[in-house]
Amino acid sequence: xxxxxPFAQFMAYLTxxxxxxxxxxxxxxxxMASTFDTATIINGNMPLxxxxxxxxxxxxxxxxxxxxxxxxxxxxxxxxxxxxxGIAIGKILISILSAxxxxxxxxxxxxxxxxxxxxxxxxxxxxxxxxTYKIVADLGLLDTYTGLVxxxxxxxTGTLLFRQFFMTIPDELLxxxxxxxxxxxxxxxxxxxxxxxxxxxxxxxxxxxYGWNQYLWPLLITTKSSMQxxxxxxxxxxxxxxxxxxWNVAMTTAVLAMLPPVLVVIFMxxxxxxxxxxxxx
Amino acid sequence: xxxVTLDTVRKIYAGNxxxxxxxxxxIEDGSFCVLVGPSGCGKSTLLRMIAGLETISGGEVKIxxxxxxxxxxxxxxxxxxxxxxxxxxxMSVYDNMAYGLKNRKTPKDEIDKxxxxxxxxxxxxxxxxxxxxxxxxxxxxxxxxxxxxxxKPQVFLFDEPLSNLDAKLRVQMRVEIKxxxxxxxxxxxxxxxxxxxxxxLSDKLxxxxxxxxxxxxxxxxxxxxxxxxxxxxxxxxxxxxILPGTVEGPGRVSVGGQSxxxxxxxxxxxxxxxxxxxxxxxxxxxxxxxxxxxxxDVDFVEELGATQLFHxxxxxxxxxxxxxxxxxxxxxRKLTLAVDPGNVHLFDPQTTKRLGRx
Numbered sequence: 321x322x323x324x325x326p327f328a329q330f331m332a333y334l335t336x337x338x339x340x341x342x343x344x345x346x347x348x349x350x351x352m353a354s355t356f357d358t359a360t361i362i363n364g365n366m367p368l369x370x371x372x373x374x375x376x377x378x379x380x381x382x383x384x385x386x387x388x389x390x391x392x393x394x395x396x397x398x399x400x401x402x403x404x405x406g407i408a409i410g411k412i413l414i415s416i417l418s419a420x421x422x423x424x425x426x427x428x429x430x431x432x433x434x435x436x437x438x439x440x441x442x443x444x445x446x447x448x449x450x451x452t453y454k455i456v457a458d459l460g461l462l463d464t465y466t467g468l469v470x471x472x473x474x475x476x477t478g479t480l481l482f483r484q485f486f487m488t489i490p491d492e493l494l495x496x497x498x499x500x501x502x503x504x505x506x507x508x509x510x511x512x513x514x515x516x517x518x519x520x521x522x523x524x525x526x527x528x529x530y531g532w533n534q535y536l537w538p539l540l541i542t543t544k545s546s547m548q549x550x551x552x553x554x555x556x557x558x559x560x561x562x563x564x565x566x567w568n569v570a571m572t573t574a575v576l577a578m579l580p581p582v583l584v585v586i587f588m589x590x591x592x593x594x595x596x597x598x599x600x601x
Numbered sequence: 602x603x604x605v606t607l608d609t610v611r612k613i614y615a616g617n618x619x620x621x622x623x624x625x626x627x628i629e630d631g632s633f634c635v636l637v638g639p640s641g642c643g644k645s646t647l648l649r650m651i652a653g654l655e656t657i658s659g660g661e662v663k664i665x666x667x668x669x670x671x672x673x674x675x676x677x678x679x680x681x682x683x684x685x686x687x688x689x690x691x692m693s694v695y696d697n698m699a700y701g702l703k704n705r706k707t708p709k710d711e712i713d714k715x716x717x718x719x720x721x722x723x724x725x726x727x728x729x730x731x732x733x734x735x736x737x738x739x740x741x742x743x744x745x746x747x748x749x750x751x752x753k754p755q756v757f758l759f760d761e762p763l764s765n766l767d768a769k770l771r772v773q774m775r776v777e778i779k780x781x782x783x784x785x786x787x788x789x790x791x792x793x794x795x796x797x798x799x800x801x802l803s804d805k806l807x808x809x810x811x812x813x814x815x816x817x818x819x820x821x822x823x824x825x826x827x828x829x830x831x832x833x834x835x836x837x838x839x840x841x842x843i844l845p846g847t848v849e850g851p852g853r854v855s856v857g858g859q860s861x862x863x864x865x866x867x868x869x870x871x872x873x874x875x876x877x878x879x880x881x882x883x884x885x886x887x888x889x890x891x892x893x894x895x896x897x898d899v900d901f902v903e904e905l906g907a908t909q910l911f912h913x914x915x916x917x918x919x920x921x922x923x924x925x926x927x928x929x930x931x932x933x934r935k936l937t938l939a940v941d942p943g944n945v946h947l948f949d950p951q952t953t954k955r956l957g958r959x
Contacts (some may be wrong), residue, residue, distance in 0.1 A: 492687035495654050500701035500748075501675035510700070514691040 347578070353571035354378070361567040373568065381572040386557050393573050396550040399468075400532055401580065403549060406469035407531030408524050415478025415523070416516065420508055422479070423486040424494065434483075441476040445537055453540055463544045472530075472537060478523050485519045486512065521591045529581045550577045603665030603678075603755040604630040604788060605651060611659035612646050612812075620646045622812040623660065628790065628805065633782050635791045637799035638809035639835070645760060647809075648792045652681050652758050664756060675704075680749035681758040684765060686741045688733040688748075694720075695729040698747045712751075719747040722781070739770045746778070750785070757782070759791040763798065775801060796836050800824065808832045826865075826946075830953040833879050833946055839910060841946070842920045846878040854878055854947065857916025861893040862942040865957040876956065879946035882923040887911065891939030897922065902931050911936060 348368075353361055356371035385391040421427075422434050445452065452471045461467030489512070497507045538549045548556070554577055557570035605628040612621040621643040628634045636644040649655040651662055653674035662669050669677050680701075688697050695716055702712045720726045723743040733741055742762060749757055759778070763771045779802055782789050793799055799806055800820045808815040808823060808831075815835075816828040827833035827841075834840045846856040848870045854861055856878055870876070885895075895915050903910040909931070911922040915938070922938060929936070947956040 490685060490687065492683045492685055493689065495652075495674075496681070496683060496687040496689075496748075497700075498654065498674045499652065499679065499681050501704035502700075506704065511689055511691075 350571045350574050350578075353567055354575050356568055358564065358566050358568050361571075362564060377568050377572045378576075381569050381576065385553075386566045386569040387563070391545050391548060391553065391556070393550060393553055393576055395546060396548055396553040396573075397576060397580070399465075399547060400549040400551065400577075402465050403468045403534065403538065404528045404531035404580070406465065407472045407534075408527035410469060410473040411475065411478045411527045412520055412523055414473060415476075416482050416513075416520070418479045419482030419486055420512065423483055424504065424507075437476045437479050439476075440474070441480070444475075445472060449536070449540070456541055462541050463547045467541050468538055468547075468549075469531075472534065478527070481519060481523055482516065485516060489515060518591070521588050525584055525588045528584050532577075532581050553577070604628050604632075605634075605756055605790065606663040607647075607651075607660065608663070609660040610647065610650060610657060610662060612643070612650060612655060613658040620812055621650070624809075624812075624814055625660075626807060626814065626817065628788060630788055631786045632804040633779070633789045633791065633802055634805040634807060635793060635799045635803035636807045636809055637793055637796055637835075638815075640794055642809045643812040644792045644794075644809050648758055648760055648790060651756070651790060652679055653677050678755045679758055680752045680754040680756075681760065682742075682745045682749050682762045684761040686733070686745040686765075688741060688744055690733055693730055693732060694725065694736070694744050694747075697733065697744055698751050701748065701752050715751040715753070716747075719750040722750065722784075723747050738766050739774065742766065742774055746781070750781075755788065757787050757789040759789065761793055762791075763793070764795070771798075778802065796838065800836065806836075808835060810835075826955070826957065827879075828955050830877060830879070830948040833948070837881055839882050839921045839923070841879045841881050842915070842918070843948070844878045844880065844916055844918050844920070845950075846876050846916075848872050848874050848876050852942075854945075856895060859893075859895050859916070861895070861940050861945060863945040863947060864942045865945070866947055867956045867958060870956065875950050877948040877950050877953075879948060880920075880940065881944065882910065882921040884941065884944035885922055886939040886941075887922045887924045887936050888929050888933075889937070889939045891941065893940050893942065895938045895940060897936040897938055899934050899936055902933075 352368060352370060353366065354377050355374040356366060357373050357376075360366055360371065381392075382394040382397075383392050385393060418437065422430060422437075427433075456462065456467045456471060459467075461470070493511060494507060497511055502510060533551060534549070535551050535555075538547075539552055542548055542552070550573065554570060554573050557573050558565050605626075607624055607626040609623040609625050610621060611619065611623050613619050624643075624647060626634075636647060638644045646655060650657050651664075653669065653672060657670050664677060664679070689700065692700065698716045698719060699712045702715065707715075716729075717726075720729055723746060725740060725743050725747060728736060728740060728744075733744065736744065742765075745762070762778075763774055766774060775798055778791075791798075791802060793802075803820055805817065806820045806823045807817050810831050816823055816832045818826075823832060823836055827836065830843060834843065844856045846854045846861075849855050849860060850872050851868065852863055852866055854863055854866070854876055861878070887897075897911070897913050897915045897920055899911050899913040901912050903912065904926070907926060908923050909926050909929070911924065911929070911933070913920055913922075913936070922936065948954065949956055
């Protein structure tokens with residue numbers, strides 16, 4: 321669009337700027353709060369420029385946790401990391417293989433299989449949480465990483481995404497590799513997988529953040545404090561009934577909780593753009 | 602090297618749709634066979650059955666002396682060039698060509714030797730490190746052919762390989778394919794809907810329609826002596842004119858009251874019975890009179906540069922005549938056409954079969 325209307329442009333920028341401020345200010349506030357001691361925050365006159373307690377706050381939070389919730393956030397981050405990575409990688413593995421089966425193999429009830437997968441889209445964890453909890457508990461998987469990760473791996477989003485992508489790959493490519501002497505698995509490994517890289521990256525970002533932000537499920541199945549994830553940790557830092565909340569620790573935890581998803585997005589975004597520019601089809 | 606033999610090959614799709622209705626064909630070792638026909642005539646299906654990409658519903662496909670009905674595509678010792686090239690987008694040109702050999706556990710130095718050799722033949726040496734998307738259509742086409750060559754197969758299969766190229770490149774690649782096939786001497790089966798490609802490339806031309814073979818022969822035979830009306834109108838551009846006529850007697854037919862002599866006419870046709878008279882636009886002499894002649898009403902003229910096409914009607918039927926430019930005035934409204942008895946083709950209106958001498 322070639323246009324030059326200064327007022328319209330000004331309004332557009334103003335709207336954008338307002339939007340950014342609305343979204344970014346609370347984040348900024350959290351980052352600032354993580355650099356002061358509790359007293360400064362509590363007295364209600366917290367400055368909007370960084371304080372000098374950052375080092376102290378972060379070391380303490382990562383290694384020891386709060387005064388009341390004495391649980392090092394470093395451990396929580398590790399738990400969250402294992403859970404998010406487990407969910408993201410597990411989901412990609414399962415969904416790429418099931419999409420491969422649904423698209424490239426003819427077997428009885430293939431359509432039925434696909435529709436069953438599709439229907440599970442309507443059943444997120446929250447809906448099936450009691451039966452899922454029961455199964456996980458009966459399998460003795462409470463307070464384990466397997467219990468945290470496994471139920472969240474099963475879902476249809478990834479399968480659908482890969483299926484749609486596989487459908488756009490011309491059949492001739494499969495036929496050419498058949499003639500070139502590649503069997504099903506080799507076709508998958510040598511052709512489908514390299515072509516799916518950008519789709520995998522996209523799914524990884526979505527699923528990593530999905531896994532990292534899980535609240536209800538880890539809350540249900542973890543009882544040991546050593547198995548807690550950071551998202552639950554934030555809540556723990558705030559809820560203290562008979563004492564003042566250590567807002568500096570809570571905010572530090574919040575900032576730490578934000579960090580990995582932000583890094584994943586920033587890092588993977590470059591891969592996205594690369595994938596978009598070099599359309600390989 | 603090996604020839605290919607098809608024995609009453611059938612393809613029946615789900616829902617009882619018969620795409621190929623019992624095709625028998627022998628393709629000699631080292632020859633270039635072109636399957637031509639309109640879309641949906643079963644030519645691609647037939648090729649894909651030879652390649653092993655479609656199951657064979659009935660009959661037998663032999664490569665050399667081996668029946669390959671149940672053999673995997675990879676083990677049939679064939680190579681195929683696809684219409685959209687089907688190059689692996691994420692592999693370099695070199696890897697695209699080497700992939701089939703790697704899968705066959707060919708030694709590395711042998712692969713390298715063969716790929717370099719093929720690249721030299723096809724003049725794609727400078728592109729070996731590039732990805733397919735960095736190549737033009739013509740270059741991709743060469744890589745696709747290179748992928749076929751390095752395998753040194755017994756049979757090359759081409760599935761409309763030139764239809765994605767522009768007209769100029771198509772002519773150029775056509776010549777190169779022909780030259781390459783001659784040089785390598787590998788049996789080739791080539792599917793196309795383009796009759797010019799079919800005529801120019803083939804040693805053996807197979808015209809198909811409705812899942813069946815209409816005619817097999819050398820291009821000259823098929824052009825000179827089409828066995829059915831379908832072949833007559835399909836091969837040749839512009840297509841052969843078909844006029845309604847009646848039998849007058851031995852060696853004579855009448856078209857709209859005008860009598861024409863015919864050399865190639867079956868004996869014993871009942872005088873007065875209906876017959877179809879085929880005349881190629883390039884076979885009639887416009888503006889002159891001969892032993893037999895027809896009169897034509899001209900509607901309009903198409904300029905083709907070296908030649909002109911006069912469109913009009915003869916005896917109420919559409920008719921096209923080709924004449925050298927300048928031979929006739931462009932505003933000619935009425936034409937007299939001299940007809941050489943040797944160039945008249947007769948067809949049965951019912952069976953559409955040729956009514957020539959046995």
